[in-house]
Amino acid sequence: MLVLGIESSCDETAVALMEDTGSGQPQLLSSVISTQIPLHRMYGGVIPELASRNHSANLPAVLQEALEKANRSIHQVDVFASTAGPGLVAALLVGNTAAKALALAARKPFVAVNHLEGHMLSPFITHPAGLVPHLGLVVSGGHSLLIDVKGASDYTLLGRSRDDAAGEAFDKVAKMLDLPYPGGPEIDKLAEKGDPERFKLPRPMMHEDHLDFSFSGLKTAVLYTLPKLVASGNPHELDEQTMCDLCAGVRQAIIDVLLHKAVKALRKSHHKVLAVSGGVSCNSGLRRQLQEMCERRRIELILPPNSLTTDNAAMIAYAGLLRARAGDFSPLDTPVDPNLKLAGVQLRK
Numbered sequence: 001m002l003v004l005g006i007e008s009s010c011d012e013t014a015v016a017l018m019e020d021t022g023s024g025q026p027q028l029l030s031s032v033i034s035t036q037i038p039l040h041r042m043y044g045g046v047i048p049e050l051a052s053r054n055h056s057a058n059l060p061a062v063l064q065e066a067l068e069k070a071n072r073s074i075h076q077v078d079v080f081a082s083t084a085g086p087g088l089v090a091a092l093l094v095g096n097t098a099a100k101a102l103a104l105a106a107r108k109p110f111v112a113v114n115h116l117e118g119h120m121l122s123p124f125i126t127h128p129a130g131l132v133p134h135l136g137l138v139v140s141g142g143h144s145l146l147i148d149v150k151g152a153s154d155y156t157l158l159g160r161s162r163d164d165a166a167g168e169a170f171d172k173v174a175k176m177l178d179l180p181y182p183g184g185p186e187i188d189k190l191a192e193k194g195d196p197e198r199f200k201l202p203r204p205m206m207h208e209d210h211l212d213f214s215f216s217g218l219k220t221a222v223l224y225t226l227p228k229l230v231a232s233g234n235p236h237e238l239d240e241q242t243m244c245d246l247c248a249g250v251r252q253a254i255i256d257v258l259l260h261k262a263v264k265a266l267r268k269s270h271h272k273v274l275a276v277s278g279g280v281s282c283n284s285g286l287r288r289q290l291q292e293m294c295e296r297r298r299i300e301l302i303l304p305p306n307s308l309t310t311d312n313a314a315m316i317a318y319a320g321l322l323r324a325r326a327g328d329f330s331p332l333d334t335p336v337d338p339n340l341k342l343a344g345v346q347l348r349k
């Protein structure tokens with residue numbers, strides 16, 4: 001079975017081809033990503049209309065390249081999968097409509113994939129044993145989720161962000177420091193040269209009993225810290241070491257909360273496997289500290305390779321493939337939903 005996945009929920013236009021030979025792990029034949037980040041960077045964030053227009057312009061070439069790299073023709077595709085949400089509605093519509101049109105023309109089935117389910121499953125694309133029961137920690141630009149995964153389409157939400165997601169916190173703090181969009185990788189780079197202990201930043205909700213997250217207090221703390229360092233509050237007046245220390249402090253505050261809640265959720269769910277996914281999972285400090293924590297606690301840690309942490313279509317093809325294996329296809333009139341909840345997946349069996 002050959003699955004073609006299309007992702008266009010935000011600012012990456014992506015197409016991937018994955019083959020299921022029936023035995024063992026499916027093979028990822030190609031994964032092509034055309035990023036619009038340089039385009040949106042000059043606005044300090046994603047402009048939805050611009051994203052949509054560029055998905056339309058880029059998709060045909062990305063599709064062509066993915067087919068060529070996989071050495072397959074469009075006529076060989078058995079299943080078309082695409083992101084149905086959450087994301088920017090005008091951006092979602094481009095990839096989603098293309099996948100539906102291709103499925104209709106080829107008289108092949110279509111699978112509407114939840115973007116968060118795609119992220120959550122992404123660590124297993126390259127895992128020799130495939131999908132195993134685990135605790136999933138999804139940390140992306142829009143979401144921070146803790147999910148008890150018993151198997152394919154058997155998910156229970158244990159915790160979520162009540163305000164800003166982890167990636168959003170990185171991005172908002174970076175904006176305050178006038179660092180380029182997206183802020184996560186910039187803060188990560190500077191944090192490597194900084195002292196995480198110099199600034200005492202809050203760890204919101206860390207010691208509360210529930211498994212929800214809150215990161216919005218972090219940007220407020222940085223907002224109040226800036227004028228104490230330079231009277232003008234202008235981040236360009238910070239000396240280089242202070243900037244690095246501030247970034248290290250922010251990164252460590254986010255890591256501490258994520259690790260703390262993950263340990264709590266592992267205890268609660270009794271899982272011995274932790275899989276971490278989403279754009280923030282390529283944070284070098286987070287990856288290092290997750291490894292240390294999991295070694296100490298004898299937890300198996302499964303991380304996607306860096307290329308599969310931020311938005312990609314391999315994760316959409318993989319989620320589509322697991323659904324196709326179960327014969328769980330979507331009607332062509334399935335709408336895109338910018339607020340699609342993972343809970344929707346939770347109900348489907």
Ligand code: KG4
Nearest residue numbers: 140141142167182184185279280283310311
């Ligand atoms: O998963 P993703 O590509 O898109 C969403 O589904 O939201 O995640 C994007 C987020 C952005 O907030 C970006 O700043 C963050 O992932 N990110 C990082 C790093 N690389 C990307 N955050 C922290 N450290 C990084 N190295």
Ligand code: ZN
Nearest residue numbers: 119140310311
């Ligand atoms: Zn994403």
